[in-house]
Amino acid sequence: MLALQLLVNGLVTGCALGVVAISFGLIYATTKLFHVAHAGVYTLSGYLAWSLVGHGVPAIGAMVVAMAAAALLGGLIQGVLYAELERRRATHLVVLIASLGTLAVMQNIIAAVYTPNILQFPLPWSSRMVSLGAVRLTWTQILTVVLCLSAFAGIMWFSHRTILGKQIRAVASNPFLAEITRLRPQRIYVTVVAIGSAVVALPGILVPLDLGLQPYSGITPLLTATIAMIAGGIGSIGGSFLVAVGIAVLQNMSLLIMPGEWSIGVTFGIFIIFMLFRPTGLFKGR
Amino acid sequence: MVLRLSGVAAGYGPKTVVSDVSFTLEPGQILAFLGHNGAGKTTTLKSIMGLLPLRSGSVAFDGQVLGRMSVADRIAMGLRLLPEGRGIFPDLTVEENIDVVAARNVEAGAMFGIADVYKLFPVMDERRATRAGSMSGGQQQMLAMSLAMLGTPRCLMLDEPSIGLAPNLVERMFEQVHDVCKSHAMTAVLVEQNVAAAMKIADRVIIMNNGAIVFDGLPDEARASDFWSYF
Numbered sequence: 001m002l003a004l005q006l007l008v009n010g011l012v013t014g015c016a017l018g019v020v021a022i023s024f025g026l027i028y029a030t031t032k033l034f035h036v037a038h039a040g041v042y043t044l045s046g047y048l049a050w051s052l053v054g055h056g057v058p059a060i061g062a063m064v065v066a067m068a069a070a071a072l073l074g075g076l077i078q079g080v081l082y083a084e085l086e087r088r089r090a091t092h093l094v095v096l097i098a099s100l101g102t103l104a105v106m107q108n109i110i111a112a113v114y115t116p117n118i119l120q121f122p123l124p125w126s127s128r129m130v131s132l133g134a135v136r137l138t139w140t141q142i143l144t145v146v147l148c149l150s151a152f153a154g155i156m157w158f159s160h161r162t163i164l165g166k167q168i169r170a171v172a173s174n175p176f177l178a179e180i181t182r183l184r185p186q187r188i189y190v191t192v193v194a195i196g197s198a199v200v201a202l203p204g205i206l207v208p209l210d211l212g213l214q215p216y217s218g219i220t221p222l223l224t225a226t227i228a229m230i231a232g233g234i235g236s237i238g239g240s241f242l243v244a245v246g247i248a249v250l251q252n253m254s255l256l257i258m259p260g261e262w263s264i265g266v267t268f269g270i271f272i273i274f275m276l277f278r279p280t281g282l283f284k285g286r
Numbered sequence: 287m288v289l290r291l292s293g294v295a296a297g298y299g300p301k302t303v304v305s306d307v308s309f310t311l312e313p314g315q316i317l318a319f320l321g322h323n324g325a326g327k328t329t330t331l332k333s334i335m336g337l338l339p340l341r342s343g344s345v346a347f348d349g350q351v352l353g354r355m356s357v358a359d360r361i362a363m364g365l366r367l368l369p370e371g372r373g374i375f376p377d378l379t380v381e382e383n384i385d386v387v388a389a390r391n392v393e394a395g396a397m398f399g400i401a402d403v404y405k406l407f408p409v410m411d412e413r414r415a416t417r418a419g420s421m422s423g424g425q426q427q428m429l430a431m432s433l434a435m436l437g438t439p440r441c442l443m444l445d446e447p448s449i450g451l452a453p454n455l456v457e458r459m460f461e462q463v464h465d466v467c468k469s470h471a472m473t474a475v476l477v478e479q480n481v482a483a484a485m486k487i488a489d490r491v492i493i494m495n496n497g498a499i500v501f502d503g504l505p506d507e508a509r510a511s512d513f514w515s516y517f
Binding site for chain 1: 358369431
């Protein structure tokens with residue numbers, strides 16, 4: 001029953017990864033900026049929640065506060081740093097380097113404030129096991145599936161059913177027209193990075209609940225999420241979520257036939273296959 | 287008068303594209319703004335819209351000199367630009383296109399609300415759920431027109447609206463522009479390569495060459511003159 005357990009573990013990891021992918025994809029499709037510092041926001045939100053829990057704040061409260069702080073941080077990165085660079089006509093490459101710099105600063109501040117070692121959440125319930133037939137899951141894993149699927153559904157609903165969501169898609173679709181129809185693209189950019197940051201705080205807290213916190217742990221999920229975003233079709237929320245789940249399942253299932261250190265290789269293998277046969281992604285622009 | 291340009295000069299980088307452009311438009315007037323490619327028509331529209339800073343001269347709308355007023359504020363005053371070939375949000379449905387623009391531009395008592403543009407372009411009503419980018423060129427242009435007209439447009443500037451459209455569609459579209467201008471006292475600036483179609487509905491013709499106005503007069507005067515020598 002190892003295969004079934006691996007499949008379920010893959011689905012759980014995939015849900016968390018999917019949320020990283022849709023949040024990054026939402027930002028990328030709208031601002032066209034490769035917001036690498038998103039990995040820093042992801043990591044920092046976990047540490048913030050850890051600190052709050054350590055000070056006796058209930059887990060749910062810590063999560064809400066960390067999400068709000070992540071939104072604020074993301075909004076600041078876009079509104080102060082990226083917008084200022086764009087105003088000075090910086091190319092997207094310059095913004096990417098600024099983003100990488102921001103990520104490095106955030107990671108090192110985290111390492112300096114908290115230690116570079118792995119930190120565990122002091123929440124005993126989080127690792128308690130539940131048996132569902134032949135499959136054993138931790139409470140964290142169950143919580144991850146429930147919250148990440150809700151976030152996915154929420155983002156879908158938000159971007160297709162609310163006027164702000166439609167405005168964000170309009171800016172992504174034609175920024176010039178957005179400018180001359182008073183949609184105020186610059187404000188939309190700040191809003192979308194803030195929303196993406198709040199959303200990424202969810203896996204940013206849930207994943208370390210299981211695996212512990214590490215200052216430099218944000219890069220791998222972001223890289224995998226980027227692959228899911230591209231392979232799923234840029235601008236397609238459903239596509240990137242689905243591909244993220246697929247990648248995580250294949251990574252886990254590959255453990256049956258090859259050693260674990262190959263899982264990153266599996267990810268990139270999937271990516272290369274996609275780029276060869278479906279370069280615009282699974283569901284371009286849907 | 288609605289729009290007044292006095293000695294407008296504008297350009298990109300070291301290059302001055304238009305210099306000393308002056309004209310005044312009255313409510314309901316339709317201007318055929320002609321000239322070959324690179325003559326400076328689009329540059330003039332962009333500087334009216336505030337998308338390009340003026341090198342010298344001034345633009346006044348409704349008697350108010352616009353100076354460094356933001357693009358958004360100019361739109362709020364009733365200036366509208368239908369940009370060449372990119373006047374829609376292709377990834378959104380027709381209804382979403384109209385909803386997002388209406389949400390920011392249609393206020394109480396506006397000249398054109400959502401229902402009005404659907405009435406003006408019934409095809410859009412039938413196509414509400416269609417992804418805008420998947421429609422035909424003519425339908426996309428109708429949607430672009432709908433978006434530009436939402437709210438209270440007082441001066442609509444159309445940049446090559448007929449590009450890629452079948453001749454009968456162009457004629458119908460221009461008739462519609464004409465009707466709206468006359469019934470709502472809306473001013474239109476029509477930048478066109480399709481000179482014949484544009485002249486048919488225009489009250490006035492301005493021809494630009496090399497960034498300067500070389501002809502300014504009535505369509506009949508233009509026809510009577512050695513018209514093509516201006517291009």
